Amino acid sequence: MENNNFKSGYVSIVGRPNVGKSTLLNEIIGEKISAISSKPQTTRQNITFIYTDSEAQIIFLDTPGIQKPKNKLGEYMLEESKAGIEDADVITYIVDTSNIIGKQERVIIDILKEYKDKLPIILLINKIDTVKKEDLLQVIDMYNKEEIFDEIIPISALNADGVDIYIKTVKDYLKEGPIFYPEDMITDRNERFIAQELIREKALKYLQEEVPHGIAVEIEKFKKREEKDLYDINAIIYVERESHKGIVIGKNGQMLKKIAQESRESIENLIGSQVNLQVWIKVDKNWRDKDNSVKRFGYN
The missing domain is CATH 3.40.50.300 (P-loop containing nucleotide triphosphate hydrolases)
Incomplete structure (x- = not known):
């Protein structure tokens, strides 16, 4: 440039x-x-x-x-x-x-x-x-x-x-200065992090008021299959209470299915490849008050 x-x-x-x-x-x-x-x-x-x-x-x-x-x-x-x-x-x-x-x-x-x-x-x-x-x-x-x-x-x-x-x-x-990042780079966050954010966004979009603040998303697997344009992504949505787990899953699993489907479509648009997304729900009671859990979810 x-x-x-x-x-x-x-x-x-x-x-x-x-x-x-x-x-x-x-x-x-x-x-x-x-x-x-x-x-x-x-x-x-x-x-x-x-x-x-x-x-x-x-x-x-x-x-x-x-x-x-x-x-x-x-x-x-x-x-x-x-x-x-x-x-x-x-x-x-x-x-x-x-x-x-x-x-x-x-x-x-x-x-x-x-x-x-x-x-x-x-x-x-x-x-x-x-x-x-x-x-x-x-x-x-x-x-x-x-x-x-x-x-x-x-x-x-x-x-x-x-x-x-x-x-x-x-x-x-701004003052005159160098270019710090390549011209086509739009964030220093990797695709794994953005996928995590997209899943959390879909959960925030659909869930009730008391649930979203206590949601965290952890990507356990983000891997491209050999010789195939397909990524396998395993994600866990964490909630703070057992009662919230049922809300996220929804009747007959419909809420979780909706969150996962929209997340998969958004991630596919992001990376330009097909995605096999698997999402599970786990409880980490009152994780926002625990140093270890806060750090484990990347907030450190």
């Missing part, structure tokens, strides 16, 4: 749960890498998204939603979010169009104030497709009064509205 003015850098994406961080990044990259759901705690660890064009390489860090920890997993997620901020050249804070600054937003703003004079901070107001223009202007004014944002950009991640403006703005704040 010949460009003497080429720019590169790291951009940390922060915000409370369910404001559209993963939706935005999957839109920018053009591939589904992070699990997306309306349920909190969907993103549990920092995930790297790599955007490259002829002018710049932007390495986005999708961080877990910042909130007060309630268990060992929550403590890990908060540390992940803070680490993502520390590693950044630019901070992007995403909010929705709520016309008040709630407790969680206030916590994040107070954290960001520590970086006001250290790093550029871009505020994205997401979900603008859900409000009238005059209401949006009030939200912009409300955040403007915080006096910590270098830029405020209204967007709709779902409709890709304003995303190009955001990318251009990020480039303005």
Whole structure:
């Protein structure tokens, strides 16, 4: 890539749960890498998204939603979010169009104030497709009064509205630098991890409110068959209670069948090969409160 003015850098994406961080990044990259759901705690660890064009390489860090920890997993997620901020050249804070600054937003703003004079901070107001223009202007004014944002950009991640403006703005704040990753690389996560995320996403999509927070997915086998374009993947969905196991399996196994089928289709689209996916359910009681279990599921 010949460009003497080429720019590169790291951009940390922060915000409370369910404001559209993963939706935005999957839109920018053009591939589904992070699990997306309306349920909190969907993103549990920092995930790297790599955007490259002829002018710049932007390495986005999708961080877990910042909130007060309630268990060992929550403590890990908060540390992940803070680490993502520390590693950044630019901070992007995403909010929705709520016309008040709630407790969680206030916590994040107070954290960001520590970086006001250290790093550029871009505020994205997401979900603008859900409000009238005059209401949006009030939200912009409300955040403007915080006096910590270098830029405020209204967007709709779902409709890709304003995303190009955001990318251009990020480039303005990055410094000239090298290309860190190959041009065609979109994440530093491997296919095994993304498959795990896709299965968890399908489970989040269909399961009841009390179940998803206690779900973890572990890939036991991810292997291509010799001389055949087919991958054998064995996955275990862990739940925290015996009663949740029955909910995930569903009547006559229909819920598990639906989760597995949609997961298989998404994984096949990801890797461009046929997939033989086998999914089992196991109970690891209250795993989110256990250091060993939290680490075993990759949150360490």
